[in-house]
Amino acid sequence: MLQDQLNRDAKKSLTHNMKWWLIKILYTPCYLALAIIFLIALIGPWFVGDPLALSVGPRLTAPTLASPFGTDQYGMDILSRVVNGARIDLLAGLSAAMLAASIGMPLGAFAAYRGGVWDQVMLRTSESFQAFPVLILAMGAIAALGSSMLNMIMVIALVNVPVYIRLTRSAVLPLRDKDFVLAARCAGLTDWKILRRHILPNVAPVIIAQFSVNCAWAIQILAALSFVGLGVKLPTPEWGAMVRGGSDYILYGQWWVSVFPGLAILLTVLTLNQVADRIGQIRR
Amino acid sequence: MRILAYIGQRLVLLIVALLGVSIITFVVTRVLPGNPAYLIVGVQADYSTVAAVIEKLGLDKPIPEQYFLYMKQLFAGDLGSSWRTGNPVTYDLKSRWPATIELATIAMLLAISWAIPLGLVSALKKRSITDRLAKILSGLGVSIPEFWLATLLILVFFAIFHIAPAPIGRISRASPPDLITGMYLIDSILTGNMTALKASAKQIILPAVTLAFVIGAPLLRVTRAFMNEVLESQYIRSARAMGIPKQSLIFRHALPNVLLPVTTMIAVLYGYLLGGTVLVEYVFAWPGMGKYAIDSINSSDYAPVMAVVLLSALSYLIIYLLTDLLHFFIDPRTR
Amino acid sequence: MSNTSPLIQIDNLSARIRNEDQTLFPLQGVSFSIERNVRMALVGESGSGKSLTASAILGMLPTGSQITDGTIIMNERNLALISEKEFQKIRGKEISIVFQNPKASLNPVRTVGSQIAEVLRVHERINQKQSHDKAIQLLESLGLPDPKKRARDYPHQYSGGMAQRAALAMAMACQPSLLIADEPTSGLDATLQQQVLDLLTQQVQHQKSSLLLITHDISVVGATCEQVAVMYGGRIMEVGPTELILRRPMNPYTEKLIESFSRSQDGKMTSIPGTVRPPTTELKGCPFADRCHMANKQCHTHLPELAPKGDRLIACINV
Numbered sequence: 001m002l003q004d005q006l007n008r009d010a011k012k013s014l015t016h017n018m019k020w021w022l023i024k025i026l027y028t029p030c031y032l033a034l035a036i037i038f039l040i041a042l043i044g045p046w047f048v049g050d051p052l053a054l055s056v057g058p059r060l061t062a063p064t065l066a067s068p069f070g071t072d073q074y075g076m077d078i079l080s081r082v083v084n085g086a087r088i089d090l091l092a093g094l095s096a097a098m099l100a101a102s103i104g105m106p107l108g109a110f111a112a113y114r115g116g117v118w119d120q121v122m123l124r125t126s127e128s129f130q131a132f133p134v135l136i137l138a139m140g141a142i143a144a145l146g147s148s149m150l151n152m153i154m155v156i157a158l159v160n161v162p163v164y165i166r167l168t169r170s171a172v173l174p175l176r177d178k179d180f181v182l183a184a185r186c187a188g189l190t191d192w193k194i195l196r197r198h199i200l201p202n203v204a205p206v207i208i209a210q211f212s213v214n215c216a217w218a219i220q221i222l223a224a225l226s227f228v229g230l231g232v233k234l235p236t237p238e239w240g241a242m243v244r245g246g247s248d249y250i251l252y253g254q255w256w257v258s259v260f261p262g263l264a265i266l267l268t269v270l271t272l273n274q275v276a277d278r279i280g281q282i283r284r
Numbered sequence: 285m286r287i288l289a290y291i292g293q294r295l296v297l298l299i300v301a302l303l304g305v306s307i308i309t310f311v312v313t314r315v316l317p318g319n320p321a322y323l324i325v326g327v328q329a330d331y332s333t334v335a336a337v338i339e340k341l342g343l344d345k346p347i348p349e350q351y352f353l354y355m356k357q358l359f360a361g362d363l364g365s366s367w368r369t370g371n372p373v374t375y376d377l378k379s380r381w382p383a384t385i386e387l388a389t390i391a392m393l394l395a396i397s398w399a400i401p402l403g404l405v406s407a408l409k410k411r412s413i414t415d416r417l418a419k420i421l422s423g424l425g426v427s428i429p430e431f432w433l434a435t436l437l438i439l440v441f442f443a444i445f446h447i448a449p450a451p452i453g454r455i456s457r458a459s460p461p462d463l464i465t466g467m468y469l470i471d472s473i474l475t476g477n478m479t480a481l482k483a484s485a486k487q488i489i490l491p492a493v494t495l496a497f498v499i500g501a502p503l504l505r506v507t508r509a510f511m512n513e514v515l516e517s518q519y520i521r522s523a524r525a526m527g528i529p530k531q532s533l534i535f536r537h538a539l540p541n542v543l544l545p546v547t548t549m550i551a552v553l554y555g556y557l558l559g560g561t562v563l564v565e566y567v568f569a570w571p572g573m574g575k576y577a578i579d580s581i582n583s584s585d586y587a588p589v590m591a592v593v594l595l596s597a598l599s600y601l602i603i604y605l606l607t608d609l610l611h612f613f614i615d616p617r618t619r
Numbered sequence: 620m621s622n623t624s625p626l627i628q629i630d631n632l633s634a635r636i637r638n639e640d641q642t643l644f645p646l647q648g649v650s651f652s653i654e655r656n657v658r659m660a661l662v663g664e665s666g667s668g669k670s671l672t673a674s675a676i677l678g679m680l681p682t683g684s685q686i687t688d689g690t691i692i693m694n695e696r697n698l699a700l701i702s703e704k705e706f707q708k709i710r711g712k713e714i715s716i717v718f719q720n721p722k723a724s725l726n727p728v729r730t731v732g733s734q735i736a737e738v739l740r741v742h743e744r745i746n747q748k749q750s751h752d753k754a755i756q757l758l759e760s761l762g763l764p765d766p767k768k769r770a771r772d773y774p775h776q777y778s779g780g781m782a783q784r785a786a787l788a789m790a791m792a793c794q795p796s797l798l799i800a801d802e803p804t805s806g807l808d809a810t811l812q813q814q815v816l817d818l819l820t821q822q823v824q825h826q827k828s829s830l831l832l833i834t835h836d837i838s839v840v841g842a843t844c845e846q847v848a849v850m851y852g853g854r855i856m857e858v859g860p861t862e863l864i865l866r867r868p869m870n871p872y873t874e875k876l877i878e879s880f881s882r883s884q885d886g887k888m889t890s891i892p893g894t895v896r897p898p899t900t901e902l903k904g905c906p907f908a909d910r911c912h913m914a915n916k917q918c919h920t921h922l923p924e925l926a927p928k929g930d931r932l933i934a935c936i937n938v
Contacts, residue, residue: 128301131597131604132308133559136577140589143581220429227431228566228578240429247435247567251450253443262432270427410682522724525677526738526789527711530703536737540728616728616773 030274037268041086048080051237060249063256070256072245074235078256081237082264088238089219089268092153096218097211099157104164105207109195111165112172123169126162134159138221142230152231156218167210171203209279216272223265239265287612294608298601305597306358310351310590354590363594364587368580373591376576381595382466383454384565384572387495388557390469390488392550394496395503400546403507407515408534418504425501434494434567441490449486451568458483491568495561499553506549507542514541544615551607558603559596625652626796626829627676632689632699633853634675644898645671647853647906648689650925651932653797653846658823658830660840660861662876663850666895669833672850673799675699676831677714678706693797712742715795717819719802721786725774732758732770735789742793757788761822783815791822798823799831804839816843838880841865849873852896852906859931869928870935872907905935913937 045051059075061067069078111122138155145151175181176199184194223240225231232238234245239261246257345353357364363373406418434451441448449456454468461472461480469488472481514520515538523537562574569575573592580588612618634646645668653659663669674680676691678698691698693713698706718724726734735757736750745753751770758766761784774782783803790798800819804812820843823830832844840847840861847865848858849872857870868874875891893910904919905911911918915937923934 124300125304128304131301131305131555131600133556133562133577133593133596135562136559136574136581136589136593136596139562139578139581140593143584216427223429224431224563227429227563230581240431243429243432243435250435250439251443253439255439255443258432258435259439262429262435265429265432266424266427269429270423273427274423518718518720518723519726521679522716522718522786523726523734525679525710525716526792527707527709527741528737529707529741532737532741537726537729541726544728614728616730617775 028278030271030278033267033271034275037086037271038090040083041090044083044086048083049077051076051081051084052235053077053080060254060257062254069260072242072257073249076235078242078260081242082239082260084237085239085242085261085264086268088232088236089222089265092149092156092222093215093219096153096156096160096222097214099153100160100164100214100218101207101211103157104161105168107161108165108168109172109199109203112169113176113191113195113199115176119169122165126165129159129162135221135224139225139228139230142225147225147231147233149232152222152225156221159221160214160218163214164210167206168203171206172199175199175202205279209276212272212276212279216269216276219265219272220269287609290612291605291609294605298605301601302594302598306355306590306594307351310354311347358594363591366580366585366588368583368585368588373587376588377573377591377595379466380571380573380576383570384558384561384574386467386469387488387491387561387565387570387572388554390492391495391499391557391561392554394492395500395553396550398496399500399503400507403504404511404534404539404542406504407508407511410512418508422501422504422508425497425499425504428498430494430498430561431563431567433497434491434564437490437494438567448490449483451490452487453569453571454487455480455484456487460484487568491561491564491570494564494567495557499557503546503549503553507546510542510545511538514538517541540614544611547610547614548607551603555596555600555603558599559592626655626657627691627693628652629672629676630690630692632672632675632691633687634671634680634684635687636681636684638683641899644901645684645853646675647898647902648922649850649853649855650689651848651855651858653829653831655796656827656829657846658820658832658844659846659848660832660834660837660844661848661850662834662837662840664876664891664895665835666897667850668853668898669835669850670801673716673801673831673833676797676799677710677716678703679710708742711738711790711795712793713795714797714799715790715793716799716801717783717786717790717803719805721782722774722777722779724786725777725782727774730771730773731777731785735770735785735792738789738792754788754792757792758785761785761788761818763788780811780814784818787818787822791826791828794826795828797829797831799833801833802835803832804834805836812839813842819843836880837865837876849876852902853898854902854906854934855925855932856907856935857931857933858925859933863930869931869938870933871911871913871937875910 054074054076059071060073061071063070067077067079069082072078072081107122111119138159141155141158142152145155172195181194181198184198189197222231222238223243226233226238226240227244229244232241234241242261243258243265246254246259246261249255249257354364361374363377365372366376369376402414402418402421406412406415409415438448438451442450454460458479461468461477461484462475464471464474468480468484472478472484520533520537523533528537559573561572562578564570565572565574566578573596577589577592579585580592629652630650632646632649633644636643636645649668649672651661661669661672671680671684675686676698678701680686686699689699693709698709701709725731732751732754735754736747739745739750739753740747743750755766755770758770763769763781763784769777769781774785777785798819803815803819807815816839819830819832822828830844832840834840837847837849844861846859847861849856849864849870851872857864857868857873864873865877868877872891879891891910896906896909902922904917904921905914905923908914908918917936921936923936925932925934928938
């Protein structure tokens, strides 16, 4: 019952009601989960040991009370590494999604708003990107540019840009000829001001939902790149690299090295996707 | 006649898209680091030998000319050679493409067989246990990293229960069947080689299941969402009000309408799979296009990467074209 | 069965809708009957329960809702109790319906002819060929030009008026004894409204069926229907011959409803003060009491029953 009420009030609370926000987060599992994940990334590292400390205990030990997630082949504590990994993966995911949004959104909005040739060029370009095997392309680019974190964020952002162009375009297109936009144009507002003041607020929920999805996608791509050995290298505590590090031991039944970091990816991505679904529902 | 115009228009778009794809990939792959000439002649070779190889490969020419040469070769059916394997790329692809097609097709069939029925049932029985299960599975399928799922399956079925064979490619403990199509399952049936059939079927199960789960999730979502929409539509309500029995309502009235978006989704997913399922092929050492691409990227081998990208873009676009054609026949509104 | 008994008799029909966060009581003791070969209108504002009454007659209440009390008697069966399977044989055969948007009522991926033919095959023992021939005949009898070709067309190739005819052909295919028309004219301009109503009247008269016209617009009732039932808050407020009720409404609600439509033609819009009561609780008094200028204390505590008054039935304790 509360859920529905909350959803109905979402528009109001978005802008001014902080109390509603708090209750909302506490009553919606996926928001709560997201808050917890961010909290872990933010302050978690202070509570666990050094993720790079070698041979704290014996190597490749199964989970015990002392190290609940066990240790890896170098004797590094996996719990500490998974917690520290949250920082790396979330930060990379957020920045890649942000970068993609800041390039793709203006382009998509511009294409839809202006229409004509620009629209067609933008549409066809982003459509032909759909035919690409995105992962292979990202891998090739990383191999070419070098696997620094900055390069990876840029490449991941770049493969996400067409998604934003298409999405923003399709969200803005039906608004273009709405009365309030025409009225604003008659009032002599510049295109940029109309886009920012009248159109952007209307497409915001779609964009925020997409941002969450893209964040999840960016984390998946980063982890995948690291998994095949092109991205982040061990001993940096990145989740995908950690799964790769443990994959040899899986064959011998030493599961904990790969399972915990993989679970961290799954939970983070799942949460981000659920949040996107939720925001999408509010819109309706 | 309208169909011809339609196909023509689609073909033109396809060629334009392919040209764009080839230009972009050419630029990307040409900035790959590492001088390939050294890979051929060895690092110890003297300068003149290297220069000769560079000239032979056309690497000294300006980039636009190199691209032009490449396209010329392409139209002659020559995709260049791999410096890593020492074979023409077309030769390498002859064994790798069927491997990918085989895996992609089995995975797609598996995905269709679980995701579509579950999507339909969950739409028909809202808030039932099946509906909840469908929601959980589709949520998981979209979010689970496929390389991790693959690793988990190996852990459970190979390392713990010893049911599945080791993840070492397309066949183990048997020799491959005589090749006809290059797809082991089909070839062993064609040649009546039951040992090879069994051995290769065992190898394909885990990678196919991994992909089927991951690919099934979006398929399930689309099926469920559109079935919901169609079931709430007025034409279904109207047909029901005319006394049409439930079975006919579902199969003759609702299903044809759901088929349109679902076939589009299947096409998108199949096109994606045919591009080489990099991660799953990597984990299971499946010698398909995805693994070929990764191995080539790791050794700065331009030609195979370019070929894989082009081939997967081509298959994606062709499948898309075929779906459009299919829609032309099943959706009267496009005619 | 004698021809004097009504075609369908609804008595004290109550329904409940339960969804996640609340329970609604949209029908709270609806009673009226439709005679044979009579055109009757069911009039009320949106939210009065008129469409839900139609759904109940067809056994097609939305999910989450159920009939809690009352009977719907037709041909000595209680439709409130029979199974979905039995209802399938009644729908389209004995009771049929046309909806507001005829184009949306036709399946977009099947030909119009095949959709009509399927209805015929479901209810009558005829084969594929015969059913298609009959579908063409039906389209022709409804005045569709070139019916043979049109039967093979898809709904998107039809104009709005043609779709209307096709939907009506489908609804009348098995000569039902009751045709329900759910807001068939809303959203149409005045000329088209009249055409649709004429078509309905003509078909119903031709096949000797009864018509239940569901509408919020009491002004379209006069020329079409012989009987009218006015509904509000899940109850029937007044039933009787159209001429009588339109000319001399006795229930204060009917009066206000007619007033709001007749004045709107002078350009002056009047509406009934207050808003439609949301059916969140079971009624204790008259549903209109909150908005009624004549309401007294008793109106809030006393549920008025339908009682005969001259040629009509009326539910109001003040008249």
